[in-house]
Amino acid sequence: EAAVTQSPRSKVAVTGGKVTLSCHQTNNHDYMYWYRQDTGHGLRLIHYSYVADSTEKGDIPDGYKASRPSQENFSLILELASLSQTAVYFCASSDWDSSYEQYFGPGTRLTVL
Amino acid sequence: GEKVEQHESTLSVREGDSAVINCTYTDTASSYFPWYKQEAGKSLHFVIDIRSNVDRKQSQRLIVLLDKKAKRFSLHITATQPEDSAIYFCAASGMNYNQGKLIFGQGTKLSIKP
Numbered sequence: 001e002a003a004v005t006q007s008p009r010s011k012v013a014v015t016g017g018k019v020t021l022s023c024h025q026t027n028n029h030d031y032m033y034w035y036r037q038d039t040g041h042g043l044r045l046i047h048y049s050y051v052a053d054s055t056e057k058g059d060i061p062d063g064y065k066a067s068r069p070s071q072e073n074f075s076l077i078l079e080l081a082s083l084s085q086t087a088v089y090f091c092a093s094s095d096w097d098s099s100y101e102q103y104f105g106p107g108t109r110l111t112v113l
Numbered sequence: 114g115e116k117v118e119q120h121e122s123t124l125s126v127r128e129g130d131s132a133v134i135n136c137t138y139t140d141t142a143s144s145y146f147p148w149y150k151q152e153a154g155k156s157l158h159f160v161i162d163i164r165s166n167v168d169r170k171q172s173q174r175l176i177v178l179l180d181k182k183a184k185r186f187s188l189h190i191t192a193t194q195p196e197d198s199a200i201y202f203c204a205a206s207g208m209n210y211n212q213g214k215l216i217f218g219q220g221t222k223l224s225i226k227p
Contacts (some may be wrong), residue, residue, distance in 0.1 A: 031213040042217040094212035104156045
């Protein structure tokens with residue numbers, strides 16, 4: 001079965017601090033995504049990647065960076081965390097070229113104080 | 114860019130009745146429309162999808178209808194059961210499947226009453 005894991009599962013960060021969220025998939029998928037979920041907004045795409053060592057901006061990339069060092073790993077980096085970045089973050093992977101289904105990780109609850 | 118609107122933020126139906134969740138989209142070039150389910154405190158998982166070359170798809174108790182002219186699609190859950198209680202998200206792919214990107218609606222919280 002497809003597997004996407006995220007770490008940490010929850011985190012409290014201070015305003016202005018650096019936060020790194022990690023995602024690991026064992027699906028052998030080329031595509032990986034980072035979303036944030038806020039109440040009333042559904043999921044919004046932050047960054048995505050369709051090949052290692054390359055990332056693309058999603059719909060709300062401001063304040064976030066992404067890194068894809070290998071096919072299996074995809075990180076989301078908040079260089080200067082802000083209160084408005086408090087949210088639940090989901091990572092997902094897909095094999096878009098053959099199946100459009102996205103497999104989601106369990107999520108990371110980030111609270112910025 | 115593509116926008117997806119989910120019309121019902123909450124929906125409550127009696128167990129055994131049908132539930133209908135409606136979504137509209139803006140990009141006429143969108144060609145792929147999946148639905149995802151999020152149970153309380155959990156992550157999302159795929160439930161069903163439809164592509165623009167058909168207007169109806171059924172998988173057991175789930176039916177998806179697509180009206181390309183109205184840019185509207187809907188999820189019908191028949192003979193609802195307590196385990197159907199969850200938040201349901203519709204999504205659309207945008208033009209040319211958009212490099213694997215999906216645009217999600219805001220979600221509909223479905224409650225099944227006994």
